[in-house]
Amino acid sequence: MPRLDPSVVGRSSRLRARGAETIGRALHIIRTRHGSFTVGGGIFLAIVSALILSPWLSPYDPNAQELLQRLSSPSTQHWLGTDQFGRDVLSRLLIGGRFSVTVAAATIALSVIFGTILGVLCARAGGMVDEVTMRIVDLLIAFPDVLVALFLIALIGPGHVALIAALTVVGWTPFARMARSLALEINAKDYIMAAEVLGCSRSFIIFRHVIPNAYRPIAAITFLRFGHKLITVGALSFLGLGVQPPNSDWGAMLADALRFVERAPLLAFSPGFAIFITALAVTLIGQGLEAEVKPRKDQRESILGTESPSEGEETMKA
Amino acid sequence: MWTFILRRLVVMFVALVLVSVLAFLIPYMSGPEPTEMIIHSRVANLAIDQDTIDKMRIHLGLNRPLAIQYLDWLGDAIQGDFGFSFADRESVSVHIRTSIMVSITLALSALGLALVVALPLGAVAALKPGRRIDTFITFLTQSLVAIPEYWVAPFATLVFSVSLGWLPSAGWRGPEYVVLPALALALRPMAYFTRVTRAAMIDVLEAPYITAALSRGLGIGRTILRHGIRNAMPPVITLFAMWLAGLIGGAVVIEVIFSIPGMGRLLYEAVVNKDIPMIQGAIVCLVSFAILMSTLTDLMYVALNPTVGITDASA
Numbered sequence: 001m002p003r004l005d006p007s008v009v010g011r012s013s014r015l016r017a018r019g020a021e022t023i024g025r026a027l028h029i030i031r032t033r034h035g036s037f038t039v040g041g042g043i044f045l046a047i048v049s050a051l052i053l054s055p056w057l058s059p060y061d062p063n064a065q066e067l068l069q070r071l072s073s074p075s076t077q078h079w080l081g082t083d084q085f086g087r088d089v090l091s092r093l094l095i096g097g098r099f100s101v102t103v104a105a106a107t108i109a110l111s112v113i114f115g116t117i118l119g120v121l122c123a124r125a126g127g128m129v130d131e132v133t134m135r136i137v138d139l140l141i142a143f144p145d146v147l148v149a150l151f152l153i154a155l156i157g158p159g160h161v162a163l164i165a166a167l168t169v170v171g172w173t174p175f176a177r178m179a180r181s182l183a184l185e186i187n188a189k190d191y192i193m194a195a196e197v198l199g200c201s202r203s204f205i206i207f208r209h210v211i212p213n214a215y216r217p218i219a220a221i222t223f224l225r226f227g228h229k230l231i232t233v234g235a236l237s238f239l240g241l242g243v244q245p246p247n248s249d250w251g252a253m254l255a256d257a258l259r260f261v262e263r264a265p266l267l268a269f270s271p272g273f274a275i276f277i278t279a280l281a282v283t284l285i286g287q288g289l290e291a292e293v294k295p296r297k298d299q300r301e302s303i304l305g306t307e308s309p310s311e312g313e314e315t316m317k318a
Numbered sequence: 319m320w321t322f323i324l325r326r327l328v329v330m331f332v333a334l335v336l337v338s339v340l341a342f343l344i345p346y347m348s349g350p351e352p353t354e355m356i357i358h359s360r361v362a363n364l365a366i367d368q369d370t371i372d373k374m375r376i377h378l379g380l381n382r383p384l385a386i387q388y389l390d391w392l393g394d395a396i397q398g399d400f401g402f403s404f405a406d407r408e409s410v411s412v413h414i415r416t417s418i419m420v421s422i423t424l425a426l427s428a429l430g431l432a433l434v435v436a437l438p439l440g441a442v443a444a445l446k447p448g449r450r451i452d453t454f455i456t457f458l459t460q461s462l463v464a465i466p467e468y469w470v471a472p473f474a475t476l477v478f479s480v481s482l483g484w485l486p487s488a489g490w491r492g493p494e495y496v497v498l499p500a501l502a503l504a505l506r507p508m509a510y511f512t513r514v515t516r517a518a519m520i521d522v523l524e525a526p527y528i529t530a531a532l533s534r535g536l537g538i539g540r541t542i543l544r545h546g547i548r549n550a551m552p553p554v555i556t557l558f559a560m561w562l563a564g565l566i567g568g569a570v571v572i573e574v575i576f577s578i579p580g581m582g583r584l585l586y587e588a589v590v591n592k593d594i595p596m597i598q599g600a601i602v603c604l605v606s607f608a609i610l611m612s613t614l615t616d617l618m619y620v621a622l623n624p625t626v627g628i629t630d631a632s633a
Contacts (some may be wrong), residue, residue, distance in 0.1 A: 231464075237573060261473075272466055275469065
């Protein structure tokens, strides 16, 4: 039996232990609220600035074809290789991402504005307005957004307008519900009563006091929903119902690349990975913000988990 | 409680009527005039004179007031008659009946798979909140939520059907055809189920009856199985119902990738081919299903916990 050198054994297990510790610590940084926010925010900022600066950053014209270089694998000239027409994949990813992220961001922005204002109005108005709106929310909250998108596309034809409209129609509900419950809470506070006594108008109170105090939890859902919208936008473009040719986005690039997936797997891998990493980044930001909102719950509960289903529904719904 | 149930049912009824009106109006809001559209669906693009169109309009009853046409259409729709597909002249309801079974099978398999993985993961994370295993599971669920299923599916096919040849890559002819699409669909619900299980379990584990069970000498494994998981179930079930409504008809991309003849692909192809009767039928069925599911979930909640109706009415 060969004798093991105890120092070697010790070193390797120590190394392994240290490795596990490093990974554990890295995961823990992501887990804690500031860490999650910082890591997600960093990645997201990098992606967004790359997309904004893409006309200057792109190494090639995204539509320039080099037919001799078709489906080439990554090289020093083409970092991510080329597609079936010999176009530079990295440049196309940078340009395509602008559509994906812009459409998702527009959807989310419209949903937040519409949902928040409606939710706050409901809380202040009460009565029938509140009742009717909240029942609509109840119904829409479980709707598959792809379904509504297909319905609208059947009505007004494919394109990013139909896409943004469809995703907004289903997208505003969690914001309305959240804004309403926050506003009800805030309305009961003394400073609102003080403002009322001072004779401030209703809209002044809403915009000066209620919305500024409700924005953090809303910002958290905004980012969490953003990732989901990004994936849905990609899905519809993948089906050819989103961004229309000659423009292209990540979903459409992925669909185009699938025909060559056996010859050039990386071609199909990269646009999907782009969607994934962007969605992951905004999810991390959202969870960081959410943990900030309820610090004590950080250990026990995250945005997706929930104590009472009616409260957490808006975020656990896909 | 009864007013809550009644109110919920009224909402459901109003929503169903609204959806049916919208679906009825699809042919009037999109593309060419309905009579011409029907004629073209039968004779392709032959030129047709105005006289024939007028005769056809009277023949089809499309010259009647819209409200009468709507009631007529609704009467047929309630009996399951949505007319005939423009694409293959087959009855729309027959198409829908076969597709919906496929979609239900797919959705249930995916959600079952998701639950089988998520319940143990959530329970393990809940047992050691804040520890390394919990951190890892949290990170895993964060990543799963961000994965586009149409990105994973082609690569899973590449590995399991093209390279290894274990599973078929597309189609719907037997149980082995369910595996890959269900796997791709299961990832995101899996993440959400894990999160909800974890949160619910942490709450349950703090309850006195768990301490009581443990102090009676019941093993930790048994305690979790008999008391923990069971009491953590209600939120998981709600989520399950929501996902079920979402995946039937919402699994469009996966159904297209794997050529599965489900509701999602049926609607997608109808939209692409501008097959109006099919779009109407599919939309009405899917949306009614989603509305029914959300109403049922709410009612189930009241049945399980009678205070729900009271708080909801006062809030």
